[in-house]
Amino acid sequence: MDNNFAGDSNPRPKWRKVAYGGMQIGYDDNYTDESFLEEMVMNANVVRRDLLKVMKDSVSISQYLCIVALVVLVWVHTLESSLDENSLLLLDLSLLASGFLILLLTEEKMLSLSLLLRYLLNISFFTTGLYILAPIYQTLTRSISSDSIWAVTVSLLLLHLFLHDYSGSTIKAPGALKHPNLTSCISLNASVVASVFVASRLPSRLHVFAVMLFSLQVFLFAPLVTYCIKKFSFGLHLLFSFALMGLTLYSVYALHKLFFLVFLFLVLLVNVVCPYWLIKMQEYKFEINGPWDEAKLCFDITD
Amino acid sequence: MAEPPKLRVLMVSDFFFPNFGGVENHIYYLSQCLLKLGHKVVVMTHAYGNRSGVRYMTGGLKVYYVPWRPFVMQTTFPTVYGTLPIVRTILRREKITVVHGHQAFSTLCHEALMHARTMGYKVVFTDHSLYGFADVGSIHMNKVLQFSLADIDQAICVSHTSKENTVLRSGLSPAKVFMIPNAVDTAMFKPASVRPSTDVITIVVISRLVYRKGADLLVEVIPKVCRLYPNVRFVVGGDGPKHVRLEEMREKHSLQDRVEMLGAVPHSRVRSVLITGHVFLNSSLTEAFCIAILEAASCGLLTVSTRVGGVPEVLPDDMVVLAEPDPDDMVRAIEKAISILPSINPEEMHNRMKKLYSWQDVAKRTEIVYDRALKCSNRNLLERLSRYLSCGAWAGKLFCMVMIVDYLLWRLLQLLQPDEDIEEAPDIFLHHHGEKIN
Numbered sequence: 001m002d003n004n005f006a007g008d009s010n011p012r013p014k015w016r017k018v019a020y021g022g023m024q025i026g027y028d029d030n031y032t033d034e035s036f037l038e039e040m041v042m043n044a045n046v047v048r049r050d051l052l053k054v055m056k057d058s059v060s061i062s063q064y065l066c067i068v069a070l071v072v073l074v075w076v077h078t079l080e081s082s083l084d085e086n087s088l089l090l091l092d093l094s095l096l097a098s099g100f101l102i103l104l105l106t107e108e109k110m111l112s113l114s115l116l117l118r119y120l121l122n123i124s125f126f127t128t129g130l131y132i133l134a135p136i137y138q139t140l141t142r143s144i145s146s147d148s149i150w151a152v153t154v155s156l157l158l159l160h161l162f163l164h165d166y167s168g169s170t171i172k173a174p175g176a177l178k179h180p181n182l183t184s185c186i187s188l189n190a191s192v193v194a195s196v197f198v199a200s201r202l203p204s205r206l207h208v209f210a211v212m213l214f215s216l217q218v219f220l221f222a223p224l225v226t227y228c229i230k231k232f233s234f235g236l237h238l239l240f241s242f243a244l245m246g247l248t249l250y251s252v253y254a255l256h257k258l259f260f261l262v263f264l265f266l267v268l269l270v271n272v273v274c275p276y277w278l279i280k281m282q283e284y285k286f287e288i289n290g291p292w293d294e295a296k297l298c299f300d301i302t303d
Numbered sequence: 304m305a306e307p308p309k310l311r312v313l314m315v316s317d318f319f320f321p322n323f324g325g326v327e328n329h330i331y332y333l334s335q336c337l338l339k340l341g342h343k344v345v346v347m348t349h350a351y352g353n354r355s356g357v358r359y360m361t362g363g364l365k366v367y368y369v370p371w372r373p374f375v376m377q378t379t380f381p382t383v384y385g386t387l388p389i390v391r392t393i394l395r396r397e398k399i400t401v402v403h404g405h406q407a408f409s410t411l412c413h414e415a416l417m418h419a420r421t422m423g424y425k426v427v428f429t430d431h432s433l434y435g436f437a438d439v440g441s442i443h444m445n446k447v448l449q450f451s452l453a454d455i456d457q458a459i460c461v462s463h464t465s466k467e468n469t470v471l472r473s474g475l476s477p478a479k480v481f482m483i484p485n486a487v488d489t490a491m492f493k494p495a496s497v498r499p500s501t502d503v504i505t506i507v508v509i510s511r512l513v514y515r516k517g518a519d520l521l522v523e524v525i526p527k528v529c530r531l532y533p534n535v536r537f538v539v540g541g542d543g544p545k546h547v548r549l550e551e552m553r554e555k556h557s558l559q560d561r562v563e564m565l566g567a568v569p570h571s572r573v574r575s576v577l578i579t580g581h582v583f584l585n586s587s588l589t590e591a592f593c594i595a596i597l598e599a600a601s602c603g604l605l606t607v608s609t610r611v612g613g614v615p616e617v618l619p620d621d622m623v624v625l626a627e628p629d630p631d632d633m634v635r636a637i638e639k640a641i642s643i644l645p646s647i648n649p650e651e652m653h654n655r656m657k658k659l660y661s662w663q664d665v666a667k668r669t670e671i672v673y674d675r676a677l678k679c680s681n682r683n684l685l686e687r688l689s690r691y692l693s694c695g696a697w698a699g700k701l702f703c704m705v706m707i708v709d710y711l712l713w714r715l716l717q718l719l720q721p722d723e724d725i726e727e728a729p730d731i732f733l734h735h736h737g738e739k740i741n
Contacts, residue, residue, distance in 0.1 A: 032477040292434075294433075
């Protein structure tokens, strides 16, 4: 809608991108100059992703899925009484010992003896407390029907998986910079409550103590251990994950064929389909930046 | 005696007096100037506390305070179809020809525009703010805007940057968007009759103390400037959540005698605060158009501002010193401002501002937009629905459904209360309307 005064005696002055001075002579208010949207920048901060890297990163997710699946397997076997309390206690102790070993081996700075003793003291307090409180857990859900318990447990575990922080660890590793955020705390609590509900269905006090110790050990410390392994060596992390996947698949196969198929499908989905899908969707990314953006402060606001 | 008004405009927004702000000011002054040009203007807004019903303001400006309570941040609760009866009644009663909505954040505005389109009136929309694209709130707001502007006749933006932003957010064609800036009441903002002495340079800041207005930048800049220039003092007017941080800064650097905190300054006292100063500091992080800068320039103050949004377009280069939103750059800009301060003549600046900005000019340019809107062709429902379908794969169909239901509700209302039964309000002319202004 710009009037072209070609060949006119007084050519109109050049259009300026200013708001003052009233209507610019020779130009309507809706005149759109060639410099319109000149300063717009598209997709300035978009990271181009590589399929192989995304697949390697998704191994952390499937590794954690396997860990949770193994915990659920142990629960199922305990509830079916195919795993008795003594072997469970043995499992707990071996997990604790191996976890400590891995932490010791993968820590870059030397863990002093006093620190180690302090950790051992904390663990013993924790275990004693759990043993003393075991009778409470045993009778906690006696008046609630089993169906409600299974439904709540499954939904809590799903919530836990959904909100879990797969990139780090909620329990702060020594030297980690990231503080745990709200969703990772919620997921941790959901898993703890789920394990309490499952433990309350067991016959004897020792059963309850063993299962609680096992579940809490895994949910609280498995992310920390896997984070330390990943930090130490990526190859070791991949090896560990594949070993876990193999173990889980074998155990689920031994339990039930249908669950095995579902779990295999899930692992393939997470490791192969989702990375490919993510990369496909990146071409729709359209990020717009320009002079209209709110300015970012270059300093931190310290209150 | 008095000729019938040429245009009959309904201004709709959630933001109007007794609330104070840029949008409210804009609607009021624009309406007053349009009234003086001989048009009829009616304003529709929501009830403010006990202020509900019809009120008349200066010049015969009729304001409908519709009895809907504000729900969050002075906007009405969005009920989509709830406002249809009242909007229809007002439009019929006042024999409105153009509906002019203000501010994308106002739900009343969007609803009124939607109903006005359904009933076949011409609509114009003015956007007063800049929005981003990336966060959840902005994405939803932009979708709502896309819906509102899918079928609009003309749109107005207050700066060129704002025009680019609106075109990107709503997908409107740029030829439909007019750039008409805000203006300032230069009669009210006059410089001091005696300029304050430049022995002590006073830097005035008047803004809401919130993150968006750069209160954190102030916290960094003020101690630095006070250290470099012992003869500079600050006057900070306005209140908000960041008030505490400024007080802490004062305590930490012992600047109680050099930084004066005035608290909230009512609009009527803004001029008296401005004329005590030499330099006006604006540190906002985003501005579509900064009216505060105009008020300061009209009072003869040199402005130092952050280069964000539409601010570079507002004042000529010799009246403003721009800086990046970075404390060191702002200190440098303040230094430059202090050095060019002796060459500034407040009276001359005020006279220049009178020529650069005036509400009468804004009203005349808005009149052109209204005329253009009235010339747009009438479309029937089916043609309009095709415009909504282009808004998106799912959104387009949803918007079409919304408009179809709106149309059906309108027809139902026409059945229950025919158009002829709505009593038309007589036009009240104050004596100066009929006079020609030479």
